[in-house]
Amino acid sequence: MKSIRCGVIGVGNMGSYHARNLAEGRIARATLTAVSDLDPAQWAQFPGVPGFPDSRALIRSGVVDAVIIATPHYDHTPIGADALQQGLHVLVEKPISVHKSACDQLVAAHTNPRQVFAAMLNQRTDPFFQKIRALVRSGELGELRRVSWTITDWFRTEAYYASGGWRATWAGEGGGVLLNQATHNLDLWQWMFGMPVRVRAVCGLGRHHNIEVEDDVTAIWEYANGATGAFTTTTGEAPGTNRLEVAGDRGRLVYEDNRLCFTQITGSVRDFCRQSPQHYAQPAGTEQVFEFPDHGGQHMAVLQNFIDAILDGQPLIAPAAEGAGAVELANAMVWSSLRNEPVDLPLDAAGYAQQLRQLCATSRFKKTTARKQHDEVAPYLVKDQ
Amino acid sequence: MKSIRCGVIGVGNMGSYHARNLAEGRIARATLTAVSDLDPAQWAQFPGVPGFPDSRALIRSGVVDAVIIATPHYDHTPIGADALQQGLHVLVEKPISVHKSACDQLVAAHTNPRQVFAAMLNQRTDPFFQKIRALVRSGELGELRRVSWTITDWFRTEAYYASGGWRATWAGEGGGVLLNQATHNLDLWQWMFGMPVRVRAVCGLGRHHNIEVEDDVTAIWEYANGATGAFTTTTGEAPGTNRLEVAGDRGRLVYEDNRLCFTQITGSVRDFCRQSPQHYAQPAGTEQVFEFPDHGGQHMAVLQNFIDAILDGQPLIAPAAEGAGAVELANAMVWSSLRNEPVDLPLDAAGYAQQLRQLCATSRFKKTTARKQHDEVAPYLVKDQ
Numbered sequence: 001m002k003s004i005r006c007g008v009i010g011v012g013n014m015g016s017y018h019a020r021n022l023a024e025g026r027i028a029r030a031t032l033t034a035v036s037d038l039d040p041a042q043w044a045q046f047p048g049v050p051g052f053p054d055s056r057a058l059i060r061s062g063v064v065d066a067v068i069i070a071t072p073h074y075d076h077t078p079i080g081a082d083a084l085q086q087g088l089h090v091l092v093e094k095p096i097s098v099h100k101s102a103c104d105q106l107v108a109a110h111t112n113p114r115q116v117f118a119a120m121l122n123q124r125t126d127p128f129f130q131k132i133r134a135l136v137r138s139g140e141l142g143e144l145r146r147v148s149w150t151i152t153d154w155f156r157t158e159a160y161y162a163s164g165g166w167r168a169t170w171a172g173e174g175g176g177v178l179l180n181q182a183t184h185n186l187d188l189w190q191w192m193f194g195m196p197v198r199v200r201a202v203c204g205l206g207r208h209h210n211i212e213v214e215d216d217v218t219a220i221w222e223y224a225n226g227a228t229g230a231f232t233t234t235t236g237e238a239p240g241t242n243r244l245e246v247a248g249d250r251g252r253l254v255y256e257d258n259r260l261c262f263t264q265i266t267g268s269v270r271d272f273c274r275q276s277p278q279h280y281a282q283p284a285g286t287e288q289v290f291e292f293p294d295h296g297g298q299h300m301a302v303l304q305n306f307i308d309a310i311l312d313g314q315p316l317i318a319p320a321a322e323g324a325g326a327v328e329l330a331n332a333m334v335w336s337s338l339r340n341e342p343v344d345l346p347l348d349a350a351g352y353a354q355q356l357r358q359l360c361a362t363s364r365f366k367k368t369t370a371r372k373q374h375d376e377v378a379p380y381l382v383k384d385q
Numbered sequence: 386m387k388s389i390r391c392g393v394i395g396v397g398n399m400g401s402y403h404a405r406n407l408a409e410g411r412i413a414r415a416t417l418t419a420v421s422d423l424d425p426a427q428w429a430q431f432p433g434v435p436g437f438p439d440s441r442a443l444i445r446s447g448v449v450d451a452v453i454i455a456t457p458h459y460d461h462t463p464i465g466a467d468a469l470q471q472g473l474h475v476l477v478e479k480p481i482s483v484h485k486s487a488c489d490q491l492v493a494a495h496t497n498p499r500q501v502f503a504a505m506l507n508q509r510t511d512p513f514f515q516k517i518r519a520l521v522r523s524g525e526l527g528e529l530r531r532v533s534w535t536i537t538d539w540f541r542t543e544a545y546y547a548s549g550g551w552r553a554t555w556a557g558e559g560g561g562v563l564l565n566q567a568t569h570n571l572d573l574w575q576w577m578f579g580m581p582v583r584v585r586a587v588c589g590l591g592r593h594h595n596i597e598v599e600d601d602v603t604a605i606w607e608y609a610n611g612a613t614g615a616f617t618t619t620t621g622e623a624p625g626t627n628r629l630e631v632a633g634d635r636g637r638l639v640y641e642d643n644r645l646c647f648t649q650i651t652g653s654v655r656d657f658c659r660q661s662p663q664h665y666a667q668p669a670g671t672e673q674v675f676e677f678p679d680h681g682g683q684h685m686a687v688l689q690n691f692i693d694a695i696l697d698g699q700p701l702i703a704p705a706a707e708g709a710g711a712v713e714l715a716n717a718m719v720w721s722s723l724r725n726e727p728v729d730l731p732l733d734a735a736g737y738a739q740q741l742r743q744l745c746a747t748s749r750f751k752k753t754t755a756r757k758q759h760d761e762v763a764p765y766l767v768k769d770q
Contacts, residue, residue, distance in 0.1 A: 145622060146603075150533060150615075150630065157657070160664035200585055202605050202613060208658060218531075218605045218613040220587050228587060228603040230535075230615055237530060237632050238654045238668045241639075245535065247622050254626075269623045272542070273593060279545035283623050342725060 004089070004307050007034035007064035009055045009079055011042045012164075014093055014120075014299075015070030019046055021300055030307045033063045055079045059086050066116075066310060068303070069093060072166045073174055077102040080117075080320075081109035089116040091306045095183045096323035098174030099331050099356055101349040103324035110320065116309045118302070118316045119323035123184045124191060125296035128260050132246065132253055133192040135262060142250030142268060144223065147193055148230040153240030154181035161211050165369050168211035170359040172367075176213035178203075178330035182233040186326035187318075189231070193246070195325055196221035196229055200342045201333035208236025212365035219333050231333075251285060260290040331356075389474070389692050392419035392449035394440045394464055396427045397549075399478055399505075399684075400455030404431055406685055415692045418448045440464045444471050451501075451695060453688070454478060457551045458559055462487040465502075465705075466494035474501040476691045480568045481708035483559030484716050484741055486734040488709035495705070501694045503687070503701045504708035508569045509576060510681035513645050517631065517638055518577040520647060527635030527653060529608065532578055533615040538625030539566035546596050550754045553596035555744040557752075561598030563588075563715035567618040571711035572703075574616070578631070580710055581606035581614055583729050588722035593621025597750035604718050616718075636670060645675040716741075 008019040015037075022032035023046055035043055036052035043051025052058040055075075059067065059082055066089035069079050077097045083090045090110075096119050097103040110117045123129060135141050154177060166172030173179065178186065204216035215236050221229030234240075243256040251264040265272070265285045272283040297304070301317070308314040328345065331352045336343040338355065393404040400422075407417035408431055420428055421437035428436025437443040440460075444452065444467055451474035454464050462482045468475045475495075481504050482488040495502045508514060520526050539562060551557030558564065563571065589601035600621050606614030619625075628641040636649040650657070650670045657668040682689070686702070693699040713730065716737045721728040723740065 146537070146617070146619070148535060148617065152531070152632065155658075155667055157661045157664060157666060158659050159662050163664055200587070200605065202585070202607060204611060204613075207611055208655070216613070218615055220585065220603045220605055222587060226589060226592055228589075228601070228617075230603055230617055232531070232533065232613075232615055234531070236654070236658065237637075238650055238657070239637055239648045239670055241630060241632075241637070243628075245626060247537065247626075252622075252624055252626070263624045265623055269621070270593070272623070273540075273621065274543050276542045277544050279542060279548055281542060282540055285624055340727060 002029065002311060004030045004310055005033040005063060005065045006030050007036065007058045007061070007067045008032065009036045009058060009067055009069045010071035010075070011035045011037045011045060012070065015068070016042070016045055018068050018070060018299065018303060021303060023049065026300060027303050027307060029311055030303075034058050034061055056082065059083050059088060065089060066091065066306070072172060073098045073179060074172070077106045080106045084109045084115060084117065087112070087115065089306070089310050090320070091118045091120060091303065092320055092323070093120045094187070094323060095179050095327045095330070096320055097327060098179065099349070099353050100324060100328045100347050101353040103327050104349060107321045107324060116306060116316070117320040118306045118309065119318045119320040120299065120302055121184070121187045121318035121323060122298040122302050123188055124317050125298055125301040127292040127296050128255055128290070129188050129192060131260060131290050132244070132255060135253060136192055136246070136248070140250065140264070141246065141248035141253060143225065144193060144227045144246070144248055146228050146245075146247040147189070148245045149185060149189060150232045150241045150243050151182060151185045152232060152234045152237040153242050154233065154235045155238050155240055156181075156209070156235040158209055161209050162369050165367050168209070168213050168215075169365060169367055170212060170356065170363050173213065174356060175330060175334060176211065176215050177233055177235045178214060178217060178333055179327070181235060182217070183326045183330065185233065186329045187323065189229075190325035190329065191322070194223070195328070195345060197224050198222040198342050198344050199329065199332040199336050201336040203334055203337035208234065212363060214334060214337070217333055219336075258291065262288045262290065264288065387414065387696060389415045389695055390418040390448060390450045391415050392421065392443045392446070392452045393417065394421045394443060394452055394454045395456035395460070396420045396422045396430060397455065400453070401427070401430055403453050403455060403684065403688060406688060408434065411685060412688050412692060414696055415688075419443050419446055441467065444468050444473060450474060451476065451691070457557060458483045458564060459557070462491045465491045469494040469500060469502065472497070472500065474691070474695050475705070476503045476505060476688065477705055477708070478505045479572070479708065480564050480712045480715070481705055482712060483564065484734070484738050485709060485713045485732050486738040488712050489734060492706045492709060501691060501701070502705040503691045503694065504703045504705040505684065505687055506569070506572045506703035506708060507683040507687050508573055509702050510683055510686045512677040512681050513640055513643075513675070514573050514577060515681075516645060516675050517629070517640060520638060521577055521631070521633070525635065525649070526631065526633035526638060528610065529578060529612045529631070529633055531613050531630075531632040532574070533630045534570060534574060535617045535626045535628050536567060536570045537617060537619045537622040538627045539618060539620045540623050540625055541566075541594070541620040543594055546594050547754050550752050553594070553598050553600075554750060554752055555597060555741065555748050558598065559741060560715060560719060561596065561600050562618055562620045563599060563602060563718055564712070566620060567602070568711045568715065570618065571714045572708065574614075575710035575714065576707065579608070580713070580730060582609050583607040583727050584714065584717040584721050585727045586718035586721040588719055593619065597748060599719060599722070602718055604721075643676065647673045647675065649673065
């Protein structure tokens, strides 16, 4: 049986998790054949597996068919493009890049359709979100009217932010909660409901932590059909909430506490509104509750799907190009807040890249880290990617 | 026992309800002694009670000590000011006026502290909101971080809007869901949490109905201490949601479905964030649930409180001056949406009055009503009140 030889680039927190899953045989028809990290001490986690001091050496080693990129965010673009240009299959961690222009550059490097290029958007494997997406796409919920997601249970301590010099800096990470934690929710949102046409946001920069990037976001989105979105996230709140609400012309979905409730209207809200002779009447509805035993296969399922796509042509759960949506939304919210005005989508990618360069250039923030970093340090600052 | 002689000005929907409560003896130490309405047919609801064709005649009749004003919104200011100037006690329906400048004018007419001037902000009698206010004011919730209120269960049909020529027009009502239905929620919000310093909103004008004013609102608010607010309301959604969430430095409140849940953190979220050596730890908390058998005395309790304030000096549930907050918030949201930019508070009252005059002057909307109106027609269009 053919097995895909995988290299993991960046074996910090997430990368070492993926590498262990490969090394310990949890991914069928795949083997860990190389790791790379700027810190050679990290290689020792994987005895017998060749270690490389940089991604270029690993990519050109001849011992890998595919790479998993789990470096700090800025590196995703140059390393991903390099691996694609060298003919490898690529699975890139989220976010696929730090800003939209870099996403475009990375996606443009994928010119050979026989190479598989996927993104680690693991929450797409969650049956709750799959069900919501199906109810929207099937038309059962009716035309979209309003989406609201309050996702404030991404609490992080100061110790978390102090654990890596690159973390939560403009030059090292390129953003905060929107790029790192809530990128999952932004991807799910655009995957389930599509992209809005306009974004307004208020981002608190270091509101809850001693960091320079956003750790608190409240935003309003508008869709082309007039539907609205309200998105709230933070890493500074406890106990925090995770509640997603979706109103359509045929009912409402509420997802919270591992329970998806669908109140389905008999007919259309719009028709009822127009036809009822009563002033205070409400259309009738029925309630269905969906519960699932778990949240799906998550990271391992995405990694297995990547391997199955290479070997069997199985459709990807998350083609990397689709990962650009979450980055564009994150960029638009930060930009709207900095400029104190609405931002239209599609985003002016070059304009935001320029804004981000300026944030890096004018940063006066001195990051103090609590311990020696094991994370790979971003070799590329913000160039015109 | 002394009894207060009450006149009700405008005996349409709400006014006739108040008048019946008085006439049928449900308010202690108060009697219905006069009604006024432009439509004399409405007087017949109250046989034996003198009817007047306009408010000026009722106010000067000598048969009333106090008036309850339940006319269309624009009339609240001139009628209220007239009644106060004539030495009467006044209870005014919500909203106290249509725009902030008119509120200021009405409140300025209250110069004699022996006259009682109250507003019909009946939802302040709800024990759930009283409990939330107490938990915030006592410091048990800690410093305010985030408030979110999704109040989309104000569904109204087209037939409702067609039931009065003044309804849902700039010249007749001065606004839509924010002035009429959600004014309750706006008052409760500022009463529980205080006024924000900046408002951003997207208002859909006639998004769900054939009207010219807002029937769909999504807004972000900012507080001076950095706390944020998210406010969403509409009359076009079913089944609709009523969920209020409040995050503080010592926990979170969630009010929904006649249940108030308080998750109280042991200590302060901020202190935990700074002191914990762990990256992904969460502060511990305990959960308390508050339930109440009903939603309080509502309109009748406010009317009784008005009488008791006159006779016994009892503190008012809702001094009329406090009703200006909800109007200012409503105005600020409409203005932010029209101008497509944030609006700072306190609001430029004259500027918004000018905006509203312009909306009235440039309106091309032809209102069609389904039946003869029984509502009093606003005699005053937007002057520089």
